[in-house]
Amino acid sequence: MLSRVAESIYWMNRYIERAENVARFIDANFHMILDLPRGASEQWQPLVNTTGDHEVFAERYGSASRDKVIEFLAFDRENPNSILSCLRAARENARSVREYISSEMWQQLNTFYLTVNDAARDSHSMDLPHQFFVDIMMSSHLFVGVTESTMSHGEGWHFGRVGRMIERADKTSRILDVKYYILLPSVDYIGTPFDSILWGALLRSASAFEMYLKRHGRIDPEKIADFLLLDTKFPRAIHSCLNTAEISMRNITGQPRGTFCNRADRTLGKLLADMDYTTIEDVLDTGLHEYLDQLQSRLNQLGGAINDTFFTLRPVAPTGEGRAE
Template sequence: MLSRVANSIYWLNRYIERADNIARFVDVNLNLMLDLPSHLAQQWHPLVITTGDSEFFKARYGEATAENVIQFLTFDPDYPNSILSALRVARENARSIREIISSEMWEDVNNFYLMVKDAESVKHIDMMPDLFAQVKRYSHRFAGVMDATMTHNEGWHFGKMGRLLERADKTMRILDVKYFILLPSADWVGTPLDQLQWIALLKSASAYEMYRKQQNRINPTAIAEFLILDRHFPRSINFCISQTEKSLYEITQTPMGTWSRSPERALGRLSAQLGYLVIEDVIEDGLHEFLEQMQGSINTISNEIALTFFNTEPVLA
């Protein structure tokens, strides 16, 4: 497969997944505003911190109000990680490989972008929940259309790797922000406010219902274990990394358990680490420190994939 084609399929899926994740945690924050006391309801700055682009936001908008943060994360054409910008780049990637992907995939990406573009002209905070619900549905539909209409060859596996690495990245960011920033004081730990925020975190990862099927109580350690180490939940970090590793080995045809390229080695090390971890080790070493180390590992994997298969210098996005 041409490196240009592999690169486009990989980033097409990453940007679709990015739009989905942004819609998810902004939507959950909107819902959280309805449950929190009025003096705590405007917790919008943590969402900007989650993106890692606080300085860019501050220079363009200043105060982190609901309107400013929603505009920044949803419609800002100059912010490369807004929903609109992500879908614009996804559509350009899809356009460049129309002969490779199915016509249904192209139509879905094109309609997805146009739907958000049209919403920009009539945006209002009361309309945002409906828009974010549509973004999530379009993202899920695209993944389903890709699985159902595209041959599961190298290109399909590159797309799957892009989607899963992006998903793991956002799960880590959301978990880290809640642990250190959203709770206004240590005195709130264990209170109804604390529980509301942990529930919001689970919902932002579409994990609330699956978590409650395993656990009867909202427990921060159990939630961290579920989102980091669960082997079967499709948005846990462990699941995303293990499935990414399987797709990588399908592409390289290297026997599992061995490695011949740097991405295989980097993914194998991270997958093995997650496979043998217990949550007590994570808490003992510090959740924030663990997530920072995971973030560095995923960035390394992304860079190695770019250098090995796309023949380009990686762009940190």
């Protein structure tokens, strides 16, 4: 397939996944704050930190408040990682490969974008925030489902899935990184109902609350980190994401497991192999933050390797369209 087309499908999926994650972060935060004692508004700042855009935010909005954070993360056209910007970018990518993806995918994404774009101009769209963010998550799931059942599971589909899995792994790692360290020192809450509210919110930020309880039964910080990092069956756990990404990568390259033919499949294979044989004790020995930091930079390297290997066969890139990482 054309390199340009592969690249657009990859980014289309990353952007939709990103929008879904931002919606989930905001929604989980909303719920958490409703359960916390008054004066917990400082809990909006960590949300901005999760996205990594706190400097831009501080510059443009100053201190964090609910309305400012939601505006910034959901509707701000100047913020390339806002839900609206992500969907616009996803749709522009889809438009450029409209003949390659199925019409159903295009229409679903187009309607998705138009709905959020209308909401951005509607002063009442935040009257029922939960419904709004749930709709966004469901639209994203719908897109994945439509993709699953209307597009051939060939090379293009696999590029899309690699993109989605890398993005998802990155987002889970960020939410874990930021929240874990905010939660651990909150000694005031230890043993109180708020303790499990806060940890529950972390799990909900990854839609992991119910599946975690089924697996581990009770709230335990170490087990939560284990679950979100190393579980192989929960689809938002980093390990599981990388597993799926690696299967798609091998479908693209045609390499058997454990072998490689370029920098992209080598980077991914190596990262996955490391995770395959890592325990949560290893991670905590290194330090969770250090481990996640390293993981994120390896995910970035992977993105770069995919770009160099598959997308940039061309000597020049004439379009000025920037892509937000």
